Amino acid sequence: MSFGKAARELAAIGRRFYARGWVLGTSGNFSAVVSRKPLRLAITASSLPKGTLRPLDILQCDESGRVMGRASKRPSAETLLHIEIAKRRSAGAVLHTHSVWSTMLSDAWAAGADASLAIQGYEMLKGLAGVPSHEHRELVPILDNDQNMPRLAVLVGETLERHPEAHAFLLRRHGLYTWGETLADAERHVEILEFLFETIGRTQGGPSWR
Numbered sequence: 754m755s756f757g758k759a760a761r762e763l764a765a766i767g768r769r770f771y772a773r774g775w776v777l778g779t780s781g782n783f784s785a786v787v788s789r790k791p792l793r794l795a796i797t798a799s800s801l802p803k804g805t806l807r808p809l810d811i812l813q814c815d816e817s818g819r820v821m822g823r824a825s826k827r828p829s830a831e832t833l834l835h836i837e838i839a840k841r842r843s844a845g846a847v848l849h850t851h852s853v854w855s856t857m858l859s860d861a862w863a864a865g866a867d868a869s870l871a872i873q874g875y876e877m878l879k880g881l882a883g884v885p886s887h888e889h890r891e892l893v894p895i896l897d898n899d900q901n902m903p904r905l906a907v908l909v910g911e912t913l914e915r916h917p918e919a920h921a922f923l924l925r926r927h928g929l930y931t932w933g934e935t936l937a938d939a940e941r942h943v944e945i946l947e948f949l950f951e952t953i954g955r956t957q958g959g960p961s962w963r
């Protein structure tokens with residue numbers, strides 16, 4: 754995908770997700786791979802409200818997270834996490850949201866060192882790439898939140914290696930990361946997972962609520 758097209762599509766996703774309440778304030782960030790070799794990402798600039806996101810708010814960065822070309826804005830603080838996912842999963846796009854349900858469930862299920870939320874038995878699981886049946890068991894790892902991005906990127910890399918089937922992970926009391934082969938796949942994954950989080954939140958809650 755060209756950088757220009759990626760910038761337009763990422764800005765449009767920001768406005769749609771804001772309307773759904775998934776990226777309120779300046780939360781969330783989005784990226785799309787515009788070159789694989791060398792790795793180049795189109796990514797949202799830091800600290801911008803997503804409801805009014807424009808293509809001008811999208812930067813291009815290299816595989817170390819450095820901004821290329823126009824440098825009047827800073828890239829998202831979480832750029833290193835996007836790069837880690839793009840590399841390890843060969844993802845074409847990475848989307849990160851801060852919804853109420855992902856924040857609540859990531860806390861409610863965050864017990865133990867290898868914390869995770871298991872989702873099974875829901876028809877909507879079939880919206881995740883490669884999932885043929887509601888019987889699929891999706892394990893969403895939950896990582897402790899951290900403001901030290903290089904350290905968190907290492908933890909993300911280890912988690913993705915430990916859970917090769919995972920379509921997503923949660924950061925505790927923070928939000929969701931998911932990805933896809935294309936931007937459309939990644940956007941569908943956000944919709945599917947947010948639907949499932951809300952369903953589980955409303956019907957089961959989490960162990961810490963009981």
Ligand SMILES: [Zn+2]
Pocket residue numbers: 780781782831849851927928
């Ligand atoms: Zn975040």
